[in-house]
Amino acid sequence: MDSVTLMKSFLEPESIALIGVSRQSGDGTNVLKNLLSYGYSGKIYPVNPNAEEIFGVKAYPNVRDIPDKVDLALLLTPRMTVPEIIRECARKGIKSVIVVAQGFAEADEGGKTLQQEITKIAAGSGLRIIGPNTFGVANAFKNLSTSFGALWKMKKIPVGTIAQSGFLFANIPQSMIVGKAVDLGNACDVSFADVLEYFEADPDIQLIAIYIESVKDINRFITVARRVAKKKPILALKGGRGESGLKLALSHTGSVMGRDEIWETVFKRCGIIRVEDIDELDDGIKTFLSLPLIRGKGLAVITYPFACGVLAVDACQKYHLELAKLSGETLEKLARLFPPWLSLGNPVDLTPPGFISGKDTKEAFRIILGLVLNDPNTDAVLFCVPSSRYGQIYAYSEIVNQYADEFSNKAIVGWFYGFDPYRESAIKYESKDKVAIYPTLERAIRAISRLVERYKFLNQVE
Amino acid sequence: MDSVTLMKSFLEPESIALIGVSRQSGDGTNVLKNLLSYGYSGKIYPVNPNAEEIFGVKAYPNVRDIPDKVDLALLLTPRMTVPEIIRECARKGIKSVIVVAQGFAEADEGGKTLQQEITKIAAGSGLRIIGPNTFGVANAFKNLSTSFGALWKMKKIPVGTIAQSGFLFANIPQSMIVGKAVDLGNACDVSFADVLEYFEADPDIQLIAIYIESVKDINRFITVARRVAKKKPILALKGGRGESGLKLALSHTGSVMGRDEIWETVFKRCGIIRVEDIDELDDGIKTFLSLPLIRGKGLAVITYPFACGVLAVDACQKYHLELAKLSGETLEKLARLFPPWLSLGNPVDLTPPGFISGKDTKEAFRIILGLVLNDPNTDAVLFCVPSSRYGQIYAYSEIVNQYADEFSNKAIVGWFYGFDPYRESAIKYESKDKVAIYPTLERAIRAISRLVERYKFLNQVE
Numbered sequence: 001m002d003s004v005t006l007m008k009s010f011l012e013p014e015s016i017a018l019i020g021v022s023r024q025s026g027d028g029t030n031v032l033k034n035l036l037s038y039g040y041s042g043k044i045y046p047v048n049p050n051a052e053e054i055f056g057v058k059a060y061p062n063v064r065d066i067p068d069k070v071d072l073a074l075l076l077t078p079r080m081t082v083p084e085i086i087r088e089c090a091r092k093g094i095k096s097v098i099v100v101a102q103g104f105a106e107a108d109e110g111g112k113t114l115q116q117e118i119t120k121i122a123a124g125s126g127l128r129i130i131g132p133n134t135f136g137v138a139n140a141f142k143n144l145s146t147s148f149g150a151l152w153k154m155k156k157i158p159v160g161t162i163a164q165s166g167f168l169f170a171n172i173p174q175s176m177i178v179g180k181a182v183d184l185g186n187a188c189d190v191s192f193a194d195v196l197e198y199f200e201a202d203p204d205i206q207l208i209a210i211y212i213e214s215v216k217d218i219n220r221f222i223t224v225a226r227r228v229a230k231k232k233p234i235l236a237l238k239g240g241r242g243e244s245g246l247k248l249a250l251s252h253t254g255s256v257m258g259r260d261e262i263w264e265t266v267f268k269r270c271g272i273i274r275v276e277d278i279d280e281l282d283d284g285i286k287t288f289l290s291l292p293l294i295r296g297k298g299l300a301v302i303t304y305p306f307a308c309g310v311l312a313v314d315a316c317q318k319y320h321l322e323l324a325k326l327s328g329e330t331l332e333k334l335a336r337l338f339p340p341w342l343s344l345g346n347p348v349d350l351t352p353p354g355f356i357s358g359k360d361t362k363e364a365f366r367i368i369l370g371l372v373l374n375d376p377n378t379d380a381v382l383f384c385v386p387s388s389r390y391g392q393i394y395a396y397s398e399i400v401n402q403y404a405d406e407f408s409n410k411a412i413v414g415w416f417y418g419f420d421p422y423r424e425s426a427i428k429y430e431s432k433d434k435v436a437i438y439p440t441l442e443r444a445i446r447a448i449s450r451l452v453e454r455y456k457f458l459n460q461v462e
Numbered sequence: 463m464d465s466v467t468l469m470k471s472f473l474e475p476e477s478i479a480l481i482g483v484s485r486q487s488g489d490g491t492n493v494l495k496n497l498l499s500y501g502y503s504g505k506i507y508p509v510n511p512n513a514e515e516i517f518g519v520k521a522y523p524n525v526r527d528i529p530d531k532v533d534l535a536l537l538l539t540p541r542m543t544v545p546e547i548i549r550e551c552a553r554k555g556i557k558s559v560i561v562v563a564q565g566f567a568e569a570d571e572g573g574k575t576l577q578q579e580i581t582k583i584a585a586g587s588g589l590r591i592i593g594p595n596t597f598g599v600a601n602a603f604k605n606l607s608t609s610f611g612a613l614w615k616m617k618k619i620p621v622g623t624i625a626q627s628g629f630l631f632a633n634i635p636q637s638m639i640v641g642k643a644v645d646l647g648n649a650c651d652v653s654f655a656d657v658l659e660y661f662e663a664d665p666d667i668q669l670i671a672i673y674i675e676s677v678k679d680i681n682r683f684i685t686v687a688r689r690v691a692k693k694k695p696i697l698a699l700k701g702g703r704g705e706s707g708l709k710l711a712l713s714h715t716g717s718v719m720g721r722d723e724i725w726e727t728v729f730k731r732c733g734i735i736r737v738e739d740i741d742e743l744d745d746g747i748k749t750f751l752s753l754p755l756i757r758g759k760g761l762a763v764i765t766y767p768f769a770c771g772v773l774a775v776d777a778c779q780k781y782h783l784e785l786a787k788l789s790g791e792t793l794e795k796l797a798r799l800f801p802p803w804l805s806l807g808n809p810v811d812l813t814p815p816g817f818i819s820g821k822d823t824k825e826a827f828r829i830i831l832g833l834v835l836n837d838p839n840t841d842a843v844l845f846c847v848p849s850s851r852y853g854q855i856y857a858y859s860e861i862v863n864q865y866a867d868e869f870s871n872k873a874i875v876g877w878f879y880g881f882d883p884y885r886e887s888a889i890k891y892e893s894k895d896k897v898a899i900y901p902t903l904e905r906a907i908r909a910i911s912r913l914v915e916r917y918k919f920l921n922q923v924e
Contacts, residue, residue, distance in 0.1 A: 079803075102814060108803040165769030211769060239772040278773065279902050307627030307673060310701040311740065341541075341570040352564060439901075440741050 001095070006128055006190070007198030009096040011139045011180055013071035015043040016146075017063055017094070019085055020077035023051050029148045031074065032057065038143040038154060045070060063088050072096045074136060074146050079103035082132065083117050090125035097122075098146055099131035105186050106133055119188045134185025135166035140178040141204055147183075154178045158206035159285055160199035162192055164213045164239070180205060191217065193224040200228040207288050208234045209281050210272075222270055229271035233454055235284040236272045238263055271457035273450055280446065283438060287447040288454070290433045291411040294379040296452030298324025299445075300372040301347035301382050302365070304394075305417060308384040308441060309347030315442045319449035323347075324378040330371050337364055348372065350385065366399045373407045380411040380448050384441065387416035388425040397428040397435075404434035411451055413437070415444045463557070468590055468652070469660030471558040473601045473642055475533035477505040478608075479525055479556070481547055482539035485513050491610045493536065494519065500605040500616060507532060525550050534558045536598060536608050541565035544594065545579050552587035559584075560608055561593035567648050568595055581650045596647025602640040603666055609645075616640050620668035621747055622661035624654055626675045626701070642667060653679065655686040662690040669750050670696045671743050672734075684732055691733035695916055697746040698734045700725055733919035735912055742908065745900060749909040750916070752895040753873040756841040758914030760786025761907075762834040763809035763844050764827070766856075767879060770846040770903060771809030777904045781911035785809075786840040792833050799826055810834065812847065828861045835869045842873040842910050846903065849878035850887040859890040859897075866896035873913055875899070877906045 021032050032046055033055055045066045046059040053059050060066050063073065063085070073089045075082060079101045089097050104115040115132065122129045130136060136146030140154040147166065159179035166183050180202070182195045192215055199205045208228070215221045225234060238260070267274045275281055299321050303309040316323055326334075326346050334344050337353040353364035365385070372378050388395040404412050414437045416425050426437035438444035483494050494508055495517055507528045508521040515521050522528050525535065525547070535551045537544060541563045551559050566577040577594065584591050592598060598608030602616040621641035626649060642664070644657045654677055661667045670690070677683045687696060700722070729736045737743055761783050765771040778785055788796075788808050796806050799815040815826035827847070834840055850857040866874050876899045878887050888899035900906035 103801060103803045107805065111803055163769070166767055213769075213772065237773075239769055240776065277902060277904050305627060307625070307675075307701055310675065311699075314702065339565060341565050341573055343569065440739060442739050 001126075001128070003194045003197035004201050006096070007182075007195055009071050009128075010098070010130060010137050010182070010190070011144070011198070012142055013042055013096070013144075015045065015068060015071050016040075017045040017047055017060075017066060017070045017073045017089075019047040019063055019073055019075050019089075020081075021046045021048055021054060021059075021074075022076075023048065023054050025055075030055075031076070031146060031148050034145060034147070035143075038145060040143045042071075042142075042144075043068065063092050063094070066092070070094050072098065075099045075101065075131075076148070077101065079111065079114055079132070083114065083121060086118055086121050086127065086129070087125075090121065090127045095127055097127060097129050098134060098136040099129055099185075100134060100136065100146075100148070101131075102133045104132040105188070115186060115188050122189050129189040130182065131185040132188065135183040137183070138178055138181040141180065145178075156204075157285075158204060158289070160195070160202065160205040160208045161210070162195045162199075162208065163211035165211055187216065191215065191221070193217065193220045196224050196228045196234075200224075200231060206232060207285060208232055209237075209285065210234065211237045211239060213239045218266070222266060225270040225272055230458065233284075233288045234270070234272045235275050235281055235288075236267055237275050237278060237281055238267075271454075273453060276446070279439075279443070283443050283447050284450060286430075286436045287450055290430070290436050291413070291447075291451055292409050293455040293458070294409075294411050294448070294451050295455055296322060296449075297379050298322050298377045299380045299382060299448060300324045300326065300375070300378045301384070302350055302368055302372065303347050303384040304350040304361075304386060305384070306347070306349045306351060308415075308417060309349065311441055312347060312382060312384065312445060315445035318442075319445050321445060321449050321452065324372070324375065326372065327375050327377055330375040333371050334368065337367060346372075361394075362396065362399075365396055369399065369403055373403055373410055373412075378410065380413070380451070382444055382448065383412075383414045384417060385414070387418045388428070395425075395428075397425070397431075400429060400435050401432050404432070408434075411448055413444050413448060415439075415441045463588075463590070465656045465659035466663050468558070469644075469657055471533050471590075472560070472592060472599050472644070472652070473606070473660070474604055475504055475558070475606075477507065477530060477533050478502075479507040479509055479522075479528060479532045479535045479551075481509040481525055481535055481537050481551075482543075483508045483510055483516060483536075484538075485510065485516050487517075492517075493538070493608060493610050496607060496609070500607060502605045504533075504604075504606070505530065525554050525556070528554070532556050534560065537561045537563065538610070539563065541573065541576055541594070545576065545583060548580055548583050548589065548591070549587075552583065552589045557589055559589060559591050560596060560598040561591055561647075562596060562598065562608075562610070563593075564595045566594040567650070577648060577650050584651050591651040592644065593647040594650065597645040599645070600640055600643040603642065607640075618666075619747075620666060620751070622657070622664065622667040622670045623672070624657045624661075624670065625673035627673055649678065653677065653683070655679065655682045658686050658690045658696075662686075662693060668694060669747060670694055671699075671747065672696065673699045673701060675701045680728070684728060687732040687734055692920065695746075695750045696732070696734045697737050697743055697750075698729055699737050699740060699743055700729075733916075735915060738908070741901075741905070745905050745909050746912060748892075748898045749912055752892070752898050753875070753909075753913055754871050755917040755920070756871075756873050756910070756913050757917055758784060758911075759841050760784050760839045761842045761844060761910060762786045762788065762837070762840045763846070764812055764830055764834065765809050765846040766812040766823075766848060767846070768809070768811045768813060770877075770879060771811065773903055774809060774844060774846065774907060777907035780904075781907050783907060783911050783914065786834070786837065788834065789837050789839055792837040795833050796830065799829060808834075823856075824858065824861075827858055831861065831865055835865055835872055835874075840872065842875070842913070844906055844910065845874075845876045846879060847876070849880045850890070857887075857890075859887070859893075862891055862897050863894050866894070870896070873898075873910055875906050875910060877901075877903045 025033050046054045047063050048059050049061040051059040073094045104111040138145035140156045155178050157179045161181035164184050199208050301309050301312045323346050331344050353359040386394045412435050429435050429437050480494055487495050508516045509525050510521050511523040513521040535556045566573040600607040602618045617640050619641045623643035626646050661670050763771050763774045785808050793806050815821040848856045874897050891897050891899050
């Protein structure tokens, strides 16, 4: 079975058997109750020998008693029961099984043996397994989630997530996005490469985010990831960097590959963008969904407090970003806004036009942003200004969005200085998905550097 | 004049002359209007030859026309007028002058000459200068700010800020705190050491935050900073790390010292905690004002999604933090909550008690947190759990705060997984200033490492 057909049976099933689903609703931890509340439109077959029906849905004592075809079986029973139930699923003709239970290769010797046993059953029967030790799959486009934890909200965003953890399974922490997601758990069978190939062909998905601790078939992973990365950005968060982390990853998903340096090479070779932390997954999604790729020839910084310019330059050095050398023409035009004794350059200080030359600060910002965007030596602009919470003089969102339309090949990003607890300012600036605002100055610079990184990968620039 | 008396004249003046203050109110950029709105209780003398009164306050054509004693003069006039006005201030017997204007050593050759000239006038007359190129001072305890930019709010927090920039002058970006603050600007006269000595003796101040690009008298800086750091934590953000940053810092405040490695040594020798970015200033203030210092013998991690444990361990390695080796007694008691096949350790996974052993997750959290805090091998605990926005099962703030009372010598910090846009969860946890919640997992770990760093400095542990 090709990966697309395979993964469709997991992510777009027309019928699901919930084997071992409880009659209790718990704290939003009942997958049947969750599926009903999401509005999943496929058929649901609860399997529980102690119930005639659960939440109004007819239940069956055993999977073999289900009268219809079942695309996907979700196994919610304890580990010892899993091999026999998988055999029953195979006999029933079910091709796709998610094994939720913990207690396999990540646990004790008995668990390792159990995992080998179910892998063998799968190989012998043609049935495929996601897991064990997994939350399963989620697909906002089908109102589907097999996680026993209720999702706060489902959102049809063009992001596909693959994680060796329920943690990033169906949502990146801060943004709680969903799109489509697969938790591979111990990955005894279905692998990163399988899901990558599905997302590669999926018109709903524009960007792929992965949380990875290890892979079994590294060669296939590299081949597939490199091909997919040429079509869609892949962001990877690697868990288990150092020795102790690696050891822990071993106890988590029961497998391990090697030192972090090897991973660094793998990611680079594949054109996978390795993010530094969880938050960069959030940032990266915004970055690649709203900004153009850039060659990295030059960043211009417009800053209200000049010290932010100094700190921005420090961050550029850290992330190997070039500051733009503004053209003579730009500097000449800028000079009209500034007192004659000020040596003009990049970063451009927004203070003097407002406070020394007596120009309106908002108008000065409009002119300066236009000039640096027009400069042939810039392909990105970072502005650091007080948040709009300070008042209308700093409410530049319309100005910035107009320029974003006009200069669609340049990346315009911002960072706000000052208290903005509800992200009020940021939301206005980002409302057209053409400008990105980052919570910190360093994260803004880092995001721009990722646009350059991807540009270089796609254009094979070293 | 000793530093305390000197700085009192700047930060606690009983009378201020505002020389060159405008009759226009501008966009909240009129310092007189601002002072009146803050409720500053000292005497204010606007000096403006074109006005009889400004905003209802009697104005004087020249500083010499003011009939009373003036503690502090704020010079708001253009650079060329500054030397003559300083001479007039000296003749009037004013001891403390803030020079706001730009266009001195940070600008052109003419500016350098001007700065030398005013420094010479000061030295000859005994008058002292803050600036030029500065916002001046702020003191929430006196409802005073000399910044022409209106402060969003004044807060009497025990934090003293010293910055070579208006940027961090009176507020750390996200938290907009004030306390007391000095913007040294080009620092032609009053220096970091002067303000450090004032904060050293100030009972209102418990922690000092500085933004530094350079100092002139490095020996005095080291002597004073090392002494002050033994009494109060000093957090430093250094602007101008690399070559280009240094060059820019030069153009910003007109002075430069040396390579970043030298600064690293200076900070270390002084026991100054060097923060990595602006956000760590925010974090650091919370860290040192609400958590106990710890020896760093062991961090325990309690995590709901286990992958967060893996990432926490990676962050511990980055910040040289030891994971606690839980005692046999703790592990034995923990085992009662977990299935027998699970190998228990640190991080402690909160998932199995809730989902496998059928225990209530909240109760399991209460028991586990108590056990790890009781363990003699821990002195800090990090918990990574879904935010309370998910529901009452994750609302652990009462549990955590009760333990914070009981185990006041251990640092308890948290990070929330999931959408919490209004920091609702964090605010509840932090309401008693005994627990700190950080916006990212890495920042939580970094904060704990700073507690250890300071403990080691104070106890001379290498």
